[in-house]
Amino acid sequence: MFYRHTLPNGVTVLAELDAEAHSVAVGYFVRCGRRDEPEELAGVSHFLEHMAFKGDERYSAEDVNRVFDEIGAKYNAYTSHEQTVYYAAVLPEHLPIAVDLLSTLTRPILRDEEFELEKQVILEEIGMHDDQPGSVAYDALNEAHFAGHPLAGSILGSNESVGGLTIEAMRDYHATRYVGSNLILAVCGNADWDAVLKLAEEHASRAPSGETDRPLPEPAPRPTARAIHKPENAQETVMLAGNAPSNASPLRHAAELLSVIVGDDTGSRLFWELVDPGRCEACELSYTDFAGAGIYLTYLSCDPDRAAENVAAVREVFDAVNARGITAEELEQAKNKVASRIVLRSERPMGRLGSLGGNWQDRGEYKTVEDDLADLRRLTVHDLRDLLTKYPLEIVTTVGVGPLDTLEA
Amino acid sequence: MFYRHTLPNGVTVLAELDAEAHSVAVGYFVRCGRRDEPEELAGVSHFLEHMAFKGDERYSAEDVNRVFDEIGAKYNAYTSHEQTVYYAAVLPEHLPIAVDLLSTLTRPILRDEEFELEKQVILEEIGMHDDQPGSVAYDALNEAHFAGHPLAGSILGSNESVGGLTIEAMRDYHATRYVGSNLILAVCGNADWDAVLKLAEEHASRAPSGETDRPLPEPAPRPTARAIHKPENAQETVMLAGNAPSNASPLRHAAELLSVIVGDDTGSRLFWELVDPGRCEACELSYTDFAGAGIYLTYLSCDPDRAAENVAAVREVFDAVNARGITAEELEQAKNKVASRIVLRSERPMGRLGSLGGNWQDRGEYKTVEDDLADLRRLTVHDLRDLLTKYPLEIVTTVGVGPLDTLEA
Numbered sequence: 007m008f009y010r011h012t013l014p015n016g017v018t019v020l021a022e023l024d025a026e027a028h029s030v031a032v033g034y035f036v037r038c039g040r041r042d043e044p045e046e047l048a049g050v051s052h053f054l055e056h057m058a059f060k061g062d063e064r065y066s067a068e069d070v071n072r073v074f075d076e077i078g079a080k081y082n083a084y085t086s087h088e089q090t091v092y093y094a095a096v097l098p099e100h101l102p103i104a105v106d107l108l109s110t111l112t113r114p115i116l117r118d119e120e121f122e123l124e125k126q127v128i129l130e131e132i133g134m135h136d137d138q139p140g141s142v143a144y145d146a147l148n149e150a151h152f153a154g155h156p157l158a159g160s161i162l163g164s165n166e167s168v169g170g171l172t173i174e175a176m177r178d179y180h181a182t183r184y185v186g187s188n189l190i191l192a193v194c195g196n197a198d199w200d201a202v203l204k205l206a207e208e209h210a211s212r213a214p215s216g217e218t219d220r221p222l223p224e225p226a227p228r229p230t231a232r233a234i235h236k237p238e239n240a241q242e243t244v245m246l247a248g249n250a251p252s253n254a255s256p257l258r259h260a261a262e263l264l265s266v267i268v269g270d271d272t273g274s275r276l277f278w279e280l281v282d283p284g285r286c287e288a289c290e291l292s293y294t295d296f297a298g299a300g301i302y303l304t305y306l307s308c309d310p311d312r313a314a315e316n317v318a319a320v321r322e323v324f325d326a327v328n329a330r331g332i333t334a335e336e337l338e339q340a341k342n343k344v345a346s347r348i349v350l351r352s353e354r355p356m357g358r359l360g361s362l363g364g365n366w367q368d369r370g371e372y373k374t375v376e377d378d379l380a381d382l383r384r385l386t387v388h389d390l391r392d393l394l395t396k397y398p399l400e401i402v403t404t405v406g407v408g409p410l411d412t413l414e415a
Numbered sequence: 416m417f418y419r420h421t422l423p424n425g426v427t428v429l430a431e432l433d434a435e436a437h438s439v440a441v442g443y444f445v446r447c448g449r450r451d452e453p454e455e456l457a458g459v460s461h462f463l464e465h466m467a468f469k470g471d472e473r474y475s476a477e478d479v480n481r482v483f484d485e486i487g488a489k490y491n492a493y494t495s496h497e498q499t500v501y502y503a504a505v506l507p508e509h510l511p512i513a514v515d516l517l518s519t520l521t522r523p524i525l526r527d528e529e530f531e532l533e534k535q536v537i538l539e540e541i542g543m544h545d546d547q548p549g550s551v552a553y554d555a556l557n558e559a560h561f562a563g564h565p566l567a568g569s570i571l572g573s574n575e576s577v578g579g580l581t582i583e584a585m586r587d588y589h590a591t592r593y594v595g596s597n598l599i600l601a602v603c604g605n606a607d608w609d610a611v612l613k614l615a616e617e618h619a620s621r622a623p624s625g626e627t628d629r630p631l632p633e634p635a636p637r638p639t640a641r642a643i644h645k646p647e648n649a650q651e652t653v654m655l656a657g658n659a660p661s662n663a664s665p666l667r668h669a670a671e672l673l674s675v676i677v678g679d680d681t682g683s684r685l686f687w688e689l690v691d692p693g694r695c696e697a698c699e700l701s702y703t704d705f706a707g708a709g710i711y712l713t714y715l716s717c718d719p720d721r722a723a724e725n726v727a728a729v730r731e732v733f734d735a736v737n738a739r740g741i742t743a744e745e746l747e748q749a750k751n752k753v754a755s756r757i758v759l760r761s762e763r764p765m766g767r768l769g770s771l772g773g774n775w776q777d778r779g780e781y782k783t784v785e786d787d788l789a790d791l792r793r794l795t796v797h798d799l800r801d802l803l804t805k806y807p808l809e810i811v812t813t814v815g816v817g818p819l820d821t822l823e824a
Contacts, residue, residue: 026435028758028784075682076748078755097755273484282477339485346487346506349437354762375437 008372009199011206015215016186019206020372021193022362024355030101030195031355033093034112035363038183040087041156041296042220049163050171050179052085053128057176058092058111059083060120065110067120077103080356083111087157088296089367095356098196102205105191109209112184121173129169132162139243140305142234143407147245147303150232151403155225157296185216192363195355222298225249231404235411241287242310242408244317248400250293250300251393253368258295259381260393261302265293266340267332268323268399269304273339275323276304286316297368302399310409317404317414324399331391341382348378417781418608420615424624425595428615429781430602431771433764439510439604440764442502443521444772447592449496450565450705451629458572459580459588461494462537466585467501467520468492469529474519476529486512489765492520496566497705498776504765507605511614514600518618521593530582538578541571548652549714551643552816556654556712559641560812564634566705594625601772604764631707634658640813642822650696651719651817653726657809659702659709660802662777667704668790669802670711674702675749676741677732677808678713682748684732685713695725706777711808719818726813726823733808740800750791757787 009021039051060067074081074094081094081104092111094104135141145160152158162168191210193202227249251257269276269291280289286308294301308316351357352375361378365371373381406413418430448460469476483490483503490503490513501520503513544550554569561567571577600619602611636658660666678685678700689698695717703710717725760766761784770787774780782790815822 028762029755072682076751078752080755080759095759097751097758100751273481342485342506342509343487346438346489346509349506350489350504350763350765353437353764354759356759 013211017189017210019191021202027195027355030098030197031095031359032104032193033359035190035367036090037188038090040159040161048167055083055085055090056124058114062110062115105205139407143243143245143405147405150230151227151247152225186213187217194358225299227402231413233406233410233413239408241307242313244306244406246304246401247403248302250302252298252300253295257393260389261293263340265291267336328398422620426598426619428600430611436604439507439606440504440768441513441602442768444599444776445499446597447499449568449570457576464492464494464499465533467523471519471524514614548816552652552654552814556814559639560636560656561634595622596626603767634708636811640822642819643816644820648817650716651722653715653815655713655810656812657711659711661707661709662704666802669798670702672749674700676745737807
């Protein structure tokens, strides 16, 4: 059963309840991510997520961890370009404590000393991130593909932006982003709606009311190729990006399926063409949708001597798909894969939570597992052809990280 | 609903079915592991698990992966000291193919060329294993603690035993271990019992009938301390073992709870005494039960200069628990943690499968989630005291891997 309520301060409360479930999952979905940050505060959303676990007036950092632990919660948080999410899965009797603690996380006290200590932790995280070719390539790809667009930046921020961040700037940023209309409190699993409402009123209504803008300019990527020279690497890591439907597009289900057919990590066109014969170590295509934008992202890892021919082979696979579409058999197999993933992910309240919060945040909609499966089952070869007409597979942006010091566009 | 049947060839078919589940998980539990191997064949059970995925008369290695993939299966296998398990989670309509494929895995054709290629893969795996201090310490601990006992050996085997293994010896070993009475076919989730039985008759009845012995001598560890000198490591990895109840002991639930109270990786006695104050990087106690044996295993990672004082601190924690037991509050918190873990793990058919197969293999018993929770809830401070009287926490075996070249017993 689906329930929904808006608190006077603007917080949306959502629930998908099931008295047969053995657990309950609860989370805050905050419309606050890298794309909302001015450049001088780059990384502040992610840094704030770290600071959230340092407690408030009532709870110390140690208390937060201890109490989550005492109730046996499975809990965590993450920050993306578009959101920050705090969540926990607990036994039904511990929902009140979980809501209390998670609400605490959205109102951290931001103590000076902890801010400085955590800054060092984040700077180390940036250092480790920069050691990984995949992370470097991903950041560089976004930077090139979304040049001048809010989706361009690295979620962690840079040594300069994080190093220069002040606690006052973080407080101001928090005050503008962690406001009622940017917050969704979502609950999945075994709980009573009246009890959820009461908990929401007690804890979530303490968030300040307010609204904040999020501009959604259209990205206008221009063909770019960039090589980041790391002679010490054995392999060349290549990432390719092309335009794809946004999260509001009705074509997004077809795009998801197309990415599985063309670039799933097993049994896809790219897999049989490049990975299975050993031409490269990995070659995968994925689809990511954002508000107002979307990309097909191809990840390739191979011997640097074979990078150019492999990119050409990817382009040939793309051209063949654009010209002749996909087969009914490929469509059917991809539907099986995606249906399995939807179902296996949905069996636990924790697995439903992301879908519940995400669908609402992205499109203000609620979808059951059955809705998702029906959306999937109804796609035809013609839908895929429509998609390919509007969003052909193409390589707009190319980034390489490794021994090569130049790449062809 | 629980169902059970024995096929004429001795294969046990078990099912815990639930028409409300969205998926079905199925697996073979084979009573075949490192403890069953003669020393000259050390590692053969694990090697066989690898060879299983190379197919039979009908399916090539590529077919096995392709077909699992086409039905969107989530599948894998693992080998331990006591069993080899092959499993998959699929949508209910794909159960017949999943049972067919998993049955294929239990009767691999063992082609010469693939055997030699896979031998190289295993030797590389042994090499990587030997690069990891935790793995080296774990193997050395078992070797010392179970000296002369079937549980002493490393699951992967050694370069010598694997390098010297012949395909004929593997065939003979397979013929003696993969026989009816050593096989359990278990199914959890959304399926029909009659359909399960029919699939079992079609596929699992092809296993040869037969029985094999598994001796269960009692281990008799004598206090030992061994340092494996790795001057290039920064940290000292220390592992400690003491006696604990076997998998047939009624004390095993209490032992599980005691391990959480004393040595869980958050909020336990060892955590607050050693990890939280920064005396070591990690210090955890876990309980592992085997047929006819059990151990408490403490894992410690720290600055080599502090290893001796940290081991002494662990001993003090153990002594305090042995002398004064644990508090009602500690018991209650640990019950919450363990109950959460049981419930969160049980929500998917895939999560129930291990419990269904394992309980039957270990004790010929079936337990529902509710049974497990009731067993947990009924434990008292007195039960823990009884356990500590029979199995006090003690350090019998000590192994260190790292810069130290000597360790005190």
